[in-house]
Amino acid sequence: MDLETVKERAGPREFSPKDEMPEEYRKAATRMIQFHANSEIMGAYLERPFIRQAPSLERKLAFSAKVQDELGHGQLLYRAAESLGIKTRDEMLDELANGQGKFLNCFHYPMESWVETPMIAFFVDGAAMRRQATLKSTSWEPYAHAMDKVCFEEGFHVKHGEAMLHELMTGSKKEQEMAQEAFEKWWPRIIQFFGPTDKQSTHHGFASEVGLKQKSNDELRRAFLNTYIPKAEKYGLEIPDTPTIEKNDDGTYNVAEDELNWDEFFQIAKNEYEPGLGQIDGRKKAQEAVAWVRESMDSHEQRLYGGGESPQAAD
Amino acid sequence: MIWEVFRQKKAGDYHTHCGNVHAPDREMALLFAEVQHARRMPTNSLWVVPKDEIGEVDTEDVAFGGTTDKSYRWAMTYNFEAAAEEVAASEDEQAEAEQQRRAVADGDD
Secondary structure: OOHHHHHHHOOOOOEOOOOOOOHHHHHHHHHHHHHHHHHHHHHHHHHOHHHHHOOOHHHHHHHHHHHHHHHHHHHHHHHHHHOOOOOOHHHHHHHHHOOOOOOOHHHHOOOOOHHHHHHHHHHHHHHHHHHHHHHOOOOEHHHHHHHHHHHHHHHHHHHHHHHHHHHHHOOOHHHHHHHHHHHHHHHHHHHHOOOOOHHHOOOHHHHHHOOOOOOOHHHHHHHHHHHHHHHHHHOOOOOOOOOOEEEOOOOOEEEOHHHOOHHHHHHHHOOOOHHHHHHHHHHHHHHHHOHHHHHHHHHHHHHHHOOOOOHHHOO | OEEEEEEEOOOOOOOEEEEEEEOOOHHHHHHHHHHHHOOOOOOOEEEEEEHHHOOOOOOOOOOOOOOOOOHHHOHHHOOOOOOOHHHHHHHHHHHHHHHHHHHHHOOOO
16 A cells, blocks of 8 residues: 555554555554553553552552553553564563663653652543543554553543542641642643644654544643643642643633753653663563563473464464 | 354454354355355454364353452442543443443343
């Protein structure tokens, strides 16, 4: 299929592995889905320590279920990415370990305290869900199918995140202050979740033309703020002064994007941000620690089926 | 040889199992599947898979979803109005899945 035909046909779930897609499409889709898959994995590693630190049995159970879900989403997405024929799952996991794999800005920041968990579990997951809901209509069918299952599960994460935020904001004065402090720390990062404004976004044009991406960064950010600012206020969180946010007459919000720290954002985007490197190395060590599991599974497969190289059957 | 048949109604949908056919090879299995399973039902694509290649695990072997109370895994457990429409949509899907699970467990289905 040539690129012109791809752009003409670029509707929801339009292309599948049996279509001969141009390399430009397959590379763009791989970049996007691999980024998404990496983010699921890195998000899970960021939250994992809080299974142990959870303040109650209910939270511990819910948190471990959530972390398990996120790792599963990563696996689903690597399969969807692999189906484009550009990279295998192993290659993508290795890239993540050696610092080449890119992932969401928010998951480069360490999380130090339990009060920070709803910042991820409510706001970041809420932002992710906004975006993922639109990706059910992406043009790469395996990606859309992965989104069906991810969105099915994700409602629990966001609502559990809200339950944690509610608990803190109706708790002691100290808890409320700590939650507010965590919110101030995470708020600019959360706004940056959706990436630079459309004008500065390098990949949006093509991804949108071929139907991979359904909504622009700006549209998604606006939709997120319209829903989640009132939620934050409802729980008594004060929206920080920076970046300046203006409320329009129709109840929607405008953000002064240029007040955010984009140098840090782009440093993160290149995997050159110091705390983020710790996150990457932490996961790499975990991957190395279970190398024996992969090796024993590979050798078992080898014994049964011989040396046939087939990424489709690798898992 | 028996081949299991999976039909996709329209492009972008899932292939779902719809029956099986006897056929000596893949090509004829596809032909028979076409004739038996795709003449009147809306069909965009068919898959055929040798029956022996399919693995199965069922409720005789395992308890799907475990046997303990896992209500903490469901959006409905957290009693807040969904923050956004996509959260509400996810919760609806979960509520429906849980309702179907219960119906099957109670033998109503």
